[in-house]
Amino acid sequence: MFTNRAQQCTDELDDTTPLPELTLYDMLETPSDEQQSDVAADTGDDEEEYEDEEYLSTSANDSLNTPRPKKPNVRILENKRLTPGAPIGMALKNILGESVKLVTTPPKTTQSTEIKILNKLQTKPIKTFSNTAVKIGSTTIASTSASAAAAATTTTATTVTPKQIRGITMTQIKTTDGKVIYLQKSLPAADAQKLPVGVTTATTTTTTARLTKTVPVSSAGIRQTLLPKGVSIASTGLIKSSAGSTPITVRGITAIGSSPTKISPNATTTVTATLSTSPTTSTAGAVGNKMAIQMVRTADGKLIKLNQGTASMLLNAKAAAGALKATTTAATTTTAATTTTDTQAKAVGSPVIIKGALKQLPAGATLKTTTTSASTATSNATSPAASTALPGGKLLVQSAGKQIVVASKNIIKLSPKPGASGATASNASIQLGGKSGGVQIVRVLPSNKSGTSTLTSPQNVSIGRPRTISSNNSSSTSSNNNNSSNTTNVSITNAGKIVMKTMGGSIVPLPSMQTLVSRRGPSGAANITHAKTPSSQAQPIKHRLSDLNVQIKHMTGEGGEGPDAKKARYVISMPRVPGAPRTTPVTQQQLQKLMATRPSQVKRISLPSPVRSSKTADTSKAAADSDGGNSTGRKVYNLITKSNANGVKYMICNKTSEGKPHSVYNTTMRRGYTLNDPAKIRRGVPLTVQQAKLKQMRLQHQRKVLAHNQTKLRQAHLQKQQQKVKPTQPQQPKEQQQQDQSTQGKSGKALFDVLKPPAAPAASALDALGGSRRKHCNCSKSQCLKLYCDCFANGEFCQDCTCKDCFNNLDYEVKRERAIRSCLERNPSAFKPKITAPNSGDMRLHNKGCNCKRSGCLKNYCECYEAKIPCSSMCKCMGCRNMEDRPDVDMDSMDGLNDAKFHAKHKDVNGTQENRSNLYLTDEVIEATIMCMISRIVMNEKQNMALEDTEREVMEELGESLNQIITFAKEKNDTKQQDETKAAT
């Protein structure tokens, strides 16, 4: 796999542009939602950039793998962008001097680097050394004097008086809350001359909360400035920061050379450092030789050190506020250790940052995090992370009981260090969801943004308790100040990304390390638990992205949950009688009891958030099918998703520990899967697999009950009639009935099984195949990376397919992700369900509609017909015969029926509709139905359920009862026809 992945990095025009973590959530969210990136909340989020168009353009451009000048724009978050020609650009130039090269390049060539500064607010008076205002839009960053009021709403014509800090010309920008941002006004002459036009170098920007302990920040050129929410540039010319530790992000500040950075013990500002894509070796190399370390301190006192190297990874070390004495030099390192443009280009495109870190880190490059914190992170902070070269091109980084193995691929493997203590050590490690003990693997996602990727640069990893791990040779990172959780953010943007965030970031563990596992548990109640083992014994099951999407939404929607809530592994235990077969025998007595207490059997089961909507406990066959016919099977999914508010992203890979991908769904994956048929849920309503199946279980349970009720009533009715006709044999029916009961009880066959219609062909086929997948693609030209391929369209990996040149597998994950993105670019709804029901119980509709011309929409060419739904106004079909007004059309039971049979049946039913209504809609049946509804009401009232829920469930009850009646009537009708046919023959 690694080899393949490496090859990917060089093929296709060297298009190694890393794809951003493509989340299913992204797929399903509306664009507007995607753009609603709460930067302020997402303090460490630098992975969201791909969501904007700039990223896309950059990405596209990166595909050419051509070095590009950077876009010298300064922009403010929330769509306040500034271009070089904009006032901010001019103002910055005024501040930074002529040495700042604001290169005007097409927007698509933008390579955005980023510096994020997390500020912890302080109320210090503002003092600025800069007397030049920076105007951003209508606002101005003033740096006229210590008086904030002196700043005008417009640009002041004052010039910056550069401040010399350690020989570096700095420009100070002071914020209203006392923070001071130093920007290197100009590069050292030597370095500046080395810089080619349009190329910037590393920059370190630091803000401190105290004037007396300001941190110099070098800046060779500010190309972008991002001010997240909560930080504004006031008309007074000051950077304002809202309460809390709102991060201030300065994006695109690049610098050259290393600058010493001091962080005062009480400094509450995070320094982020960036680096550039500068191909100049001199600067980068010089810096690298110096092994400058970039120190970052988070708003909550965490200390982050960035080592030199292309894509260093930052990990915070928690430190008590005021006690932190970490001092280090700001690291401005570039990984571009090459002098040639070509090499640089390749480096940029390299998707693996840490790749190739074969040599041991120099001692100076080892991160040292000093802290006096007595917290559990102390061990981390005081323990310098050490890296050791391992065979096979791996880099072992150890820290506080944890080992991080940085493979030659974009993978970081986290495994417990032998002898390391459990809980404490776990705090000191990169964790996925706070899990400890197991091997954790984190994928390093390459970034196509600016920056270079070096294959030889050693990587340092400092592991600390803090959440933010971010490193970047060209971009900065920010630390998360959330102390309440054990989340960890790892992000390496630029040449490579380590994206490992559980809070506000992305988690991209290796396949099989995070799996969404669904299995049947022994307990009778449906519940969902977190799996404790990364590996699973899952049967090959395919999954659907859309299903998982919803689930992950639930999973990640609980912002207040602990780290375990972020785990991507879930074991869903379905209700089942312990030891009972899938089709649990139900005696009539049981059914009667069930009938009497029916609502309680359909009681709501409070599930954890991921499957909170699941309510029903059932032992029906549907439940058995929910795991693909394998009670021990687990569904292992692969997808990337993220949460809504917290920005949590998961990549859940459907790969077993053996490396073989799973097939989540054991069903055919044709287009137009519908909700009611779990075997065809490909683009059905966006319910989770579990939800859909639980719903089906619930419905089947209701059918059981209703069928039992009907049977009981019919038998009573029949008994009456027989008593009337044959008064001499009054006991026969009763005896027969008892015998039936006994037989049923012995045979384990439920009454419903007697009454229920034959299983749908799809389900039958599914069962016949023992849960194996029925269909496999046969793509030959699309490489299974286009929507032509059903596997791909379903969000699955190809498995056991007969396709040729298949790239739809883990070995070509990059290509696959790119293809997904391509599809989404063409059609953002490409992976959304095509067939949805507006509301529960509503008729399903094809969202797009078919476009059939010749098939009359009566063949499986038609997506509507295939989905067993009538064509709607959305369709553009010609000569459509897939009409809606077919009262007998039970689309879910039409599998295998040809048109002739269909129409014959149609005609027959219509012709005798009234009679059959009288035949089956007897008073007893109606009474039973009403009883069911009343029982539901009573039970809901006992449970103090909301009226709306009660109403809804009562209506569902009615609907299911009617459905059952229809099913029963249909079956009887068919039986009758068969009997008539036999009699005729």
Added chain:
DNA sequence: GAGTTTGAAACT
């Protein structure tokens, strides 16, 4: 199993 038909996806 080969060839044809069909309509969605992709492309222009």
Added chain:
DNA sequence: CAGTTTCAAACTC
């Protein structure tokens, strides 16, 4: 957005 091409599944023989 419309027309055309490509593609793979559905269908036919």
